[in-house]
Amino acid sequence: MAIIPWKPLSDLDRFFEEDDNWLFPVVFKETALPPLNLYEEGDKLIAELSVPGMNPEQININIENGLLKVSGETEKREEEKKKNYWRQEVKQQSFQRVIRLPATIEEDKVEATYDKGVLKIVMPKKATIKAKEKKIAIKPGKATKVK
Incomplete structure (x- = not known):
């Protein structure tokens, strides 16, 4: 079992490192950042985001x-006034992830699939x-005086 050292400001570091649009007001809405894995497999970069409960649309x-920008918003749920909630955690939610890609990609060939809550x-x-490296030959010439 690996021991991971505690970093008290790791969430704050992650906020500024991963979200290149942190100055925009959209971040300050009620958002949740879905967990993301970004890895390389041969000649491809693959991003996997956990976004359960969302439709691909x-x-x-x-x-x-x-930059890879992934955003989404769940449908607005109508509040049911008749229910006497003890706890209400399932509600409309939005997210936006902006990740700088470590390599240049073929934008026209990008594909996305959604299965069991994983994008x-x-x-x-x-x-x-x-x-290409090219060796440049130096020709003999007359030296000039530098003033």
Whole structure:
């Protein structure tokens, strides 16, 4: 069993590191950040988000300037005045996750699936072009004086 050291400000660090849009007011609405796994599998980046209780139609996925933006909002539930709630935790909820991708991807080939509350986004990486190295020959010439 691995021992994980306690970091008292880890949630605050995560807020500023992962959410590139933290200045926008949308973060300050009542939101919940779904857990996210981002990993590499061969020539693909894969993001998995846990978003139980949502329909795929309620989820938006955008990729722009190396950022993966996933947002969603559950349908508004009408309050039932007849019920005498002891506890009411299930309500309308929205989320937005913005993650900087560690590689350039083929945006036109991104695919997403939703199964049993898990949203899986498969993003093929763009092939990197290796820079060619070219040796530059130095020609003999007349030296000039620097003033």
